[in-house]
Amino acid sequence: MPEYKLVISGGRELRGEANVSGGKNTSLAVIPATLLAEFPCQIENLPDIEDVRVLVRILKALGAKVDWHPEAKQMQIDPGSLTSNTVPFALSQKMRASYYLMGALLGRYGYARVGYPGGCDLGSRPIDQHLKGFRALGASIRDETGMIVMEGKLRGANINFDMVTVGGTINVMLAAVRAEGDTIMTNCAKEPHIVDTANFLNRIGGHIRGAGTDTIRIHGVSRLGGASYTVIPDQIETGTLMIAAAATRGDVTLHGCIPTHMEALTAKLLEMGVMVTSQDDIISVKLRQGHRAIRLSTQEYPGFPTDLQQPMSALLTRAVGTSEVIENIFESRFKHLDEMRKMGAKAVINGRVAHIEGVPELHAAPVYAPDLRGGAALVIAGLMAQGMTEIYNPENIARGYEHLESKLNHLGAKITRESCVNEVNGDAVRV
Numbered sequence: 001m002p003e004y005k006l007v008i009s010g011g012r013e014l015r016g017e018a019n020v021s022g023g024k025n026t027s028l029a030v031i032p033a034t035l036l037a038e039f040p041c042q043i044e045n046l047p048d049i050e051d052v053r054v055l056v057r058i059l060k061a062l063g064a065k066v067d068w069h070p071e072a073k074q075m076q077i078d079p080g081s082l083t084s085n086t087v088p089f090a091l092s093q094k095m096r097a098s099y100y101l102m103g104a105l106l107g108r109y110g111y112a113r114v115g116y117p118g119g120c121d122l123g124s125r126p127i128d129q130h131l132k133g134f135r136a137l138g139a140s141i142r143d144e145t146g147m148i149v150m151e152g153k154l155r156g157a158n159i160n161f162d163m164v165t166v167g168g169t170i171n172v173m174l175a176a177v178r179a180e181g182d183t184i185m186t187n188c189a190k191e192p193h194i195v196d197t198a199n200f201l202n203r204i205g206g207h208i209r210g211a212g213t214d215t216i217r218i219h220g221v222s223r224l225g226g227a228s229y230t231v232i233p234d235q236i237e238t239g240t241l242m243i244a245a246a247a248t249r250g251d252v253t254l255h256g257c258i259p260t261h262m263e264a265l266t267a268k269l270l271e272m273g274v275m276v277t278s279q280d281d282i283i284s285v286k287l288r289q290g291h292r293a294i295r296l297s298t299q300e301y302p303g304f305p306t307d308l309q310q311p312m313s314a315l316l317t318r319a320v321g322t323s324e325v326i327e328n329i330f331e332s333r334f335k336h337l338d339e340m341r342k343m344g345a346k347a348v349i350n351g352r353v354a355h356i357e358g359v360p361e362l363h364a365a366p367v368y369a370p371d372l373r374g375g376a377a378l379v380i381a382g383l384m385a386q387g388m389t390e391i392y393n394p395e396n397i398a399r400g401y402e403h404l405e406s407k408l409n410h411l412g413a414k415i416t417r418e419s420c421v422n423e424v425n426g427d428a429v430r431v
């Protein structure tokens with residue numbers, strides 16, 4: 001794909017209806033989980049995003065047969081043809097969720113050789129808890145010139161995580177589902193995609209209880225079959241569109257979402273003076289007047305999600321009053337605010353705390369998408385700003401949002417892709 005930038009003509013209200021796509025972080029766990037099956041699986045409602053494309057390349061490198069129909073949101077995976085248990089470093093570095101190949105391959109073959117995971121730069125992102133869980137299940141782990149090699153016959157164990165980790169909870173669940181005997185995992189994360197991954201594994205014959213609580217009990221089974229499974233809607237895409245609707249003082253109705261997954265965000269939007277209503281799988285968001293500043297603190301589910309902190313703090317740059325945003329999950333997740341200062345935002349960042357003083361207006365500027373949700377935050381900033389905002393490095397956004405520009409354009413935004421191959425621009429060529 002040629003290098004491009006997004007150009008947003010700001011100041012337009014978003015109005016109308018949109019469908020929410022399938023969950024990114026669920027898909028990125030369920031696709032590797034299919035490798036634990038003996039028979040083909042069909043996954044439905046998959047988003048057409050770059051991270052899924054990378055995962056398909058990884059599965060193919062392992063020898064799996066993958067038949068993906070992005071337009072039908074459907075993928076068939078036949079894990080019976082696997083010929084390798086090594087995930088090349090170059091591919092594992094392209095995304096965070098490559099770490100799920102560790103649990104899946106270890107659980108299936110008792111051996112995995114996987115490069116260290118990549119993903120958004122949000123500060124230090126160790127995987128010690130994943131490895132601690134694999135070790136407790138009986139795997140020996142060594143580092144072979146930058147590749148993590150894990151092997152051993154897995155047996156059920158009691159594992160207490162030192163901190164709540166989404167990736168660690170899912171990864172150890174993947175490894176334990178076919179281990180001999182019983183595993184009890186405590187201090188688990190409770191995110192909706194953990195429940196969805198457990199539901200998928202149970203659908204193909206796993207015996208997992210308690211996903212969605214802090215204690216997950218797994219009775220290991222010797223075989224897993226195949227099945228068809230539909231992944232849940234994307235909680236973070238839903239939230240991003242809700243915030244975008246409020247940011248433009250618009251009136252948007254989203255279909256195909258799960259309102260209970262959105263309670264933390266909904267509560268904060270209501271506190272700010274945004275109207276949010278929901279019924280069945282529909283959420284409507286409307287804002288007529290200005291919105292108020294709030295205090296916001298990210299937490300594990302069901303608390304306020306760190307992935308929505310960035311879009312939400314973009315919205316807060318135009319609130320009446322000064323907001324305080326505390327980022328408890330990642331050590332460095334405010335880079336989008338540095339970019340937004342170029343657009344007139346007023347934010348003071350002190351480690352994990354940002355104080356954001358609302359301004360009446362933002363103005364357009366060239367900005368650089370620092371990471372996936374930071375990029376989405378800048379899109380929201382561009383929708384609010386007067387003039388033509390240019391977002392460089394939008395590939396970061398395409399990693400995790402399905403056709404975000406077209407969805408927003410359908411709601412009345414004006415966002416175009418323009419080539420920037422020949423540009424010599426300080427922001428664009430930052431290294």
Ligand code: EPU
Nearest residue numbers: 025096097124125126127128129130165166167329330372
């Ligand atoms: N942590 C450790 N050791 C570990 C694991 C985690 O110290 O072994 C720390 C992390 O450094 C972090 C905290 O624990 O400070 C939470 O990390 P967690 O493991 O929960 O996050 P993750 O698995 O790396 C997933 C999502 C993120 C999302 C977080 C939190 C995927 C592929 N990634 O990351 O999604 O922000 O959970 O909900 O599922 C995104 O979609 O933009 C994104 C970054």
